[in-house]
Amino acid sequence: MAYVDVKKLKASEIVKGVDGELWIFTKRQKTDIASRIPLLPPALKVIEKYKDHPKCIIDDTLLPVLSKQKMNAYLKEIADFCGIQKELTYHIARHTFATTVTQMNKVPIETVSKMLGHTNIKMTQHYAKILDFKIGEDMAHLRKKFS
Incomplete structure (x- = not known):
């Protein structure tokens, strides 16, 4: 993902995909085009690590970028x-x-x-x-x- 898209990413954009696995469903800021990204295990570990990070809670974002x-x-x-x-x-x-x-x-x-x-x-x-x-x-x- 582009930096600006990761920075604005919200927990609400993590959803179950057609395969039953977790995906990112978002729109790119640059193009306003939908982006669908299945999450691999390393990405899920990063998301889990920061789920309770104070910056994420305050900014309502997924990651403390x-x-x-x-x-x-x-x-x-x-x-x-x-x-x-x-x-x-x-x-x-x-x-x-x-x-x-x-x-x-x-x-x-x-x-x-x-x-x-x-x-x-x-x-x-x-x-x-x-x-x-x-x-x-x-x-x-x-x-x-x-x-």
Whole structure:
């Protein structure tokens, strides 16, 4: 999710989806497009951890979100500590989700587009750069059909 959407996220936007699991049902602030995101176990743990946080109760939000600048500063500190050369930012996480997390786990780009709340798939394709690994995997599958 985009920073601004996480910052405004409310507990009331966590609902049971069609599969009986918990989902985020919200609208993106930038596009006013519906976004439906199934919650994975690590996200549920984070939500549970902060459910009684005073800032969340006062602000009526799901998470105690810091300023974007502070979050990015912490990400830079983590990158430095881990020896990561690439600049880490909150927004980079969206790209990482759209590439590494989803593509490496065979989530179709149409599904990723819906979760990201994009107006069209072209925008998702910009985020979800096709990874060489994915191309190799897809072609190996096709190669088997020709064997």
